[in-house]
Amino acid sequence: MKRMKWWQFCILAMLVSACSTPFCNAPGGLCASGPAITSAVTAPAAVTPAAPSASTLTAAAPEPEPEAAQTFAVQLPPPAPPASASAAYISVPPAGNHTDSNTGASSGPPLRIALLLPLQAEALAQAAAAVRDGVQAAWEREPDSISITTIATTDVAQDVLYSYAHAVQQYDVVIGPLSRAAVSTLAESVLVTKPTIVLNYPEGHGGALPTLMLAMGLSLEDQARQLARRALQDGVTASASIISTTTPWQRRVAGAFADQWQDDGKVANIEELGTPEGELGEAEILQWYARLRTERPGLLFSAMGAEQTRHLLAVLADADASEPDPVLPRLRLYGTSALNNGTALPALNGLRLLDMPWRLQPDHAAVMSYPHTAGALGPDLERLYALGIDAYRVARAISRQPDGTIRLDGVTGQLSVEFGRGPARFERREAVAEFRDGQPQVLTP
Numbered sequence: 001m002k003r004m005k006w007w008q009f010c011i012l013a014m015l016v017s018a019c020s021t022p023f024c025n026a027p028g029g030l031c032a033s034g035p036a037i038t039s040a041v042t043a044p045a046a047v048t049p050a051a052p053s054a055s056t057l058t059a060a061a062p063e064p065e066p067e068a069a070q071t072f073a074v075q076l077p078p079p080a081p082p083a084s085a086s087a088a089y090i091s092v093p094p095a096g097n098h099t100d101s102n103t104g105a106s107s108g109p110p111l112r113i114a115l116l117l118p119l120q121a122e123a124l125a126q127a128a129a130a131v132r133d134g135v136q137a138a139w140e141r142e143p144d145s146i147s148i149t150t151i152a153t154t155d156v157a158q159d160v161l162y163s164y165a166h167a168v169q170q171y172d173v174v175i176g177p178l179s180r181a182a183v184s185t186l187a188e189s190v191l192v193t194k195p196t197i198v199l200n201y202p203e204g205h206g207g208a209l210p211t212l213m214l215a216m217g218l219s220l221e222d223q224a225r226q227l228a229r230r231a232l233q234d235g236v237t238a239s240a241s242i243i244s245t246t247t248p249w250q251r252r253v254a255g256a257f258a259d260q261w262q263d264d265g266k267v268a269n270i271e272e273l274g275t276p277e278g279e280l281g282e283a284e285i286l287q288w289y290a291r292l293r294t295e296r297p298g299l300l301f302s303a304m305g306a307e308q309t310r311h312l313l314a315v316l317a318d319a320d321a322s323e324p325d326p327v328l329p330r331l332r333l334y335g336t337s338a339l340n341n342g343t344a345l346p347a348l349n350g351l352r353l354l355d356m357p358w359r360l361q362p363d364h365a366a367v368m369s370y371p372h373t374a375g376a377l378g379p380d381l382e383r384l385y386a387l388g389i390d391a392y393r394v395a396r397a398i399s400r401q402p403d404g405t406i407r408l409d410g411v412t413g414q415l416s417v418e419f420g421r422g423p424a425r426f427e428r429r430e431a432v433a434e435f436r437d438g439q440p441q442v443l444t445p
Contacts, residue, residue, distance in 0.1 A: 110145040114167040116176030119152035130381040134388020157185040168194045214424040221256035223336045228260035238298025239267035245274040254303035285315045302335040310347045344438035354430040356412040358386035386411045
């Protein structure tokens with residue numbers, strides 16, 4: 001494809017619109033900056049700071065709800081960045097056409113990858129660093145003839161677009177951006193002219209994306225839909241009771257499970273419990289327990305986090321103890337990876353969930369191939385580290401097979417990629433596990 005000149009980018013950029021919806025794919029976990037900001041952004045310049053180790057990271061803080069989306073025009077830069085800096089460029093030297101000690105084989109033409117991450121956004125810097133370190137770990141194992149340049153941005157939509165416009169002029173593949181807001185903004189733009197692997201899903205998750213954009217984020221909504229299909233395979237045919245609080249990410253997860261369950265012709269009832277802060281009162285749980293005794297569903301799906309679900313099931317178990325016809329034994333229990341927080345949870349015994357091999361299967365062949373971080377990142381950042389590994393592997397595979405179907409046994413799941421033949425498609429199938437003795441144990445297919 002012939003490169004676009006800088007003045008063509010300027011014309012196209014006037015059509016760009018910004019979306020400011022955040023993502024929150026895990027409780028207390030990772031959220032994008034809310035509002036779209038229209039302040040001017042100075043041009044980026046090259047610097048080479050030392051990258052911090054992933055072992056120094058701690059869990060990212062939750063973000064507030066977004067303001068209304070705003071629309072603005074973005075003036076894009078000329079091809080060469082001037083001297084003042086707004087985005088930091090951190091280069092990993094190319095391996096070059098040589099025989100590497102890890103692979104023992106010579107590679108083909110050099111591939112230049114740009115890693116576009118919000119390392120300058122306070123709320124997302126730790127999440128971005130985890131992804132960056134995962135990409136680095138995968139590159140060190142399979143460097144081939146690949147160079148990686150990390151472009152550190154804020155999470156301001158205009159800044160992301162500005163930096164992305166430079167990246168597609170200078171690099172062959174772009175990995176990023178990370179937040180839902182930034183991905184939404186880029187998906188609505190006309191800038192995607194090189195293979196681009198975004199690490200989240202745009203708001204709405206299901207609309208058409210630019211042909212060269214592949215979305216491979218971590219989605220609890222996708223897990224909920226997979227679990228609804230899994231429950232049917234497990235022989236559950238009765239109605240489903242779906243439990244959530246009013247927390248936005250939980251509502252999205254509950255809605256995804258209900259939609260899939262109803263698409264298969266089954267009855268689904270969503271029950272929202274708790275306060276806006278997510279606290280569950282025992283009296284409220286007992287009122288719902290009384291309805292369960294009347295409705296007699298066959299399935300209970302928790303869209304909540306680990307501690308909320310533990311508390312809920314503990315109250316139900318206590319209520320069952322005084323009843324001749326207990327409720328819990330006749331319920332099949334399901335939940336997402338939000339329940340796998342690394343602590344023992346005996347109250348969840350019997351509950352089935354999905355999670356990635358990186359968190360469930362230390363003896364998995366792909367998982368054993370990559371180093372784990374030296375420090376404790378917490379489950380959310382560990383998953384993002386694994387996402388970085390698989391994002392690099394997908395980028396590498398696309399560069400070698402630019403059109404067709406790619407299948408990878410990834411550290412985040414079984415990956416299937418359709419690229420280069422119309423709109424890109426991505427599917428991840430994660431491992432099914434069941435809580436036993438307080439810990440999730442992988443089930444055989």
